[in-house]
Amino acid sequence: xxxxxxxxxxxxxxxxxxxxxxxxxxxxxxxxxxxxxxxxxxxxxxxxxxxxxxxxxxxxxxxxxxxxxxxxxxxxxxxxxxxxxxxxxxxxxxxxxxxxxxxxxxxxxxxxxxxxxxxxxxxxxxxxxxxxxxxxxxxxxxxxxxxxxxxxxxxxxxxxxxxxxxxxxxxxxxxxxxxxxxxxxxxxxxxxxxxxxxxxxxxxxxxxxxxxxxxxxxxxxxxxxxxxxxxxxx
Amino acid sequence: xxxxxxxxxxxxxxxxxxxxxxxxxxxxxxxxxxxxxxxxxxxxxxxxxxxxxxxxxxxxxxxxxxxxxxxxxxxxxxxxxxxxxxxxxxxxxxxxxxxxxxxxxxxxxxxxxxxxxxxxxxxxxxxxxxxxxxxxxxxxxxxxxxxxxxxxxxxxxxxxxxxxxxxxxxxxxxxxxxxxxxxxxxxxxxxxxxxxxxxxxxxxxxxxxxxxxxxxxxxxxxxxxx
Numbered sequence: 001x002x003x004x005x006x007x008x009x010x011x012x013x014x015x016x017x018x019x020x021x022x023x024x025x026x027x028x029x030x031x032x033x034x035x036x037x038x039x040x041x042x043x044x045x046x047x048x049x050x051x052x053x054x055x056x057x058x059x060x061x062x063x064x065x066x067x068x069x070x071x072x073x074x075x076x077x078x079x080x081x082x083x084x085x086x087x088x089x090x091x092x093x094x095x096x097x098x099x100x101x102x103x104x105x106x107x108x109x110x111x112x113x114x115x116x117x118x119x120x121x122x123x124x125x126x127x128x129x130x131x132x133x134x135x136x137x138x139x140x141x142x143x144x145x146x147x148x149x150x151x152x153x154x155x156x157x158x159x160x161x162x163x164x165x166x167x168x169x170x171x172x173x174x175x176x177x178x179x180x181x182x183x184x185x186x187x188x189x190x191x192x193x194x195x196x197x198x199x200x201x202x203x204x205x206x207x208x209x210x211x212x213x214x215x216x217x218x219x220x221x222x223x224x225x226x227x228x229x230x231x232x233x234x
Numbered sequence: 235x236x237x238x239x240x241x242x243x244x245x246x247x248x249x250x251x252x253x254x255x256x257x258x259x260x261x262x263x264x265x266x267x268x269x270x271x272x273x274x275x276x277x278x279x280x281x282x283x284x285x286x287x288x289x290x291x292x293x294x295x296x297x298x299x300x301x302x303x304x305x306x307x308x309x310x311x312x313x314x315x316x317x318x319x320x321x322x323x324x325x326x327x328x329x330x331x332x333x334x335x336x337x338x339x340x341x342x343x344x345x346x347x348x349x350x351x352x353x354x355x356x357x358x359x360x361x362x363x364x365x366x367x368x369x370x371x372x373x374x375x376x377x378x379x380x381x382x383x384x385x386x387x388x389x390x391x392x393x394x395x396x397x398x399x400x401x402x403x404x405x406x407x408x409x410x411x412x413x414x415x416x417x418x419x420x421x422x423x424x425x426x427x428x429x430x431x432x433x434x435x436x437x438x439x440x441x442x443x444x445x446x447x448x449x450x451x452x453x454x455x456x457x458x459x460x
Contacts, residue, residue, distance in 0.1 A: 009378050010414050013265040032266055062266060094236070122305035125273065127266045154325055158294040160269040 012209050015162045018056025019049065021229025025204055025213035031184060033157040039167040039175035040189030044200060045227050046166040050130040052226040053164055055086050057128040058095035065126035069136040071102025085224045097124045105140045110148040121159050129156060134165040135176050149182040184208040202229055235306055239274060247278040249429045256402040258394050260425040262411040264432055268373050271431055275370065275406055277308045285367035286312035292339050293376040295320040297329035339380040346392035368404040369397050375414050387420050394424055
């Protein structure tokens with residue numbers, strides 16, 4: 001007997017990324033809840049990616065929480081981010097809550113840092129979280145960083161949010177390997193020198209539960225939309 | 235808790251909690267908002283009225299809801315948690331709560347029988363359901379990951395029947411209508427009331443509109459209107 005298709009297991013809930021062209025590559029968006037690594041060298045647009053993701057949620061009434069690990073005051077982050085048309089400064093401290101973890105990372109035990117992060121999540125109840133960049137924590141943490149990442153990923157999902165963690169990569173490295181096993185998705189942002197110019201690319205390397213498009217896609221960073229995937233748009 | 239949450243709590247209180255509603259009530263909620271709405275429902279049902287209730291955890295270990303409720307000063311003491319997922323979660327998060335664990339979210343249709351047994355053993359058993367004014371499941375759609383549709387249907391009918399035998403008890407059922415149409419219809423068939431939680435009281439559901447109205451009211455407060 002044929003099974004009633006309306007009674008099948010529901011598909012994964014997905015959150016749109018806000019990056020034009022990307023959602024078409026990943027069956028409509030990031031799985032909810034999940035932890036996604038956005039990795040790339042300096043200047044590839046990791047923070048722009050993360051901000052667009054939060055603004056996309058804010059536009060839809062989804063609560064955002066932005067953890068920075070760089071000790072950057074909100075003032076400076078906003079000053080640069082305000083250059084993008086998609087950034088509505090009114091979102092900050094309302095639909096998007098900003099928290100600086102920078103001062104707390106040094107000399108903090110993994111369990112204490114976990115508590116600080118969870119306290120803020122419980123307070124804000126976000127659907128979208130960003131930790132930008134997570135790699136700074138690895139360099140400063142006293143204790144087992146891998147175990148911390150595994151626990152963090154598990155807990156972030158149990159808080160019912162989709163979290164983007166950004167990761168700076170060293171020359172010759174595709175992504176920070178110690179994080180890759182703890183995340184559900186990996187998006188690479190790359191620079192390539194071609195005919196004297198540096199071109200930017202995006203590649204979806206891993207996205208659990210998703211039949212995602214593979215291969216490098218050209219991207220552009222514009223003031224209007226932030227990151228735009230060029231090839232997938234047409 | 236922000237202005238939006240306070241408004242929604244008031245709305246939930248009017249729909250579900252005050253005056254005391256009994257029996258199953260269906261709430262249409264976006265999947266991404268389940269945790270927030272469950273928290274606000276518990277605030278509306280328990281904190282504001284001092285009632286006790288049961289909370290069944292299927293989607294995430296009960297400790298997360300305990301943490302959330304504690305953070306938002308919502309009464310945890312009056313809650314009985316039934317945790318059906320902790321054994322699969324590899325999570326060592328700590329929380330202080332009145333909790334019973336079941337083996338897992340599979341064979342969920344056996345749970346109403348177990349609840350009935352707990353009730354019969356109330357005086358010497360592990361859980362006393364007699365004082366419960368409400369019962370919630372976090373969440374029905376998550377059960378479909380581990381059980382067939384017919385098992386979930388059977389569970390829901392038996393669950394409502396068993397709890398209804400124990401007196402006047404509100405049973406809010408949170409389902410995303412858009413994503414789980416069949417589940418929603420199944421729940422609707424047994425519910426006395428249906429509430430769309432995706433609407434705001436002002437009929438302005440999107441965040442931009444919500445923020446705009448807040449700015450206007452702040453403007454009035456600072457000006458001569460008040």
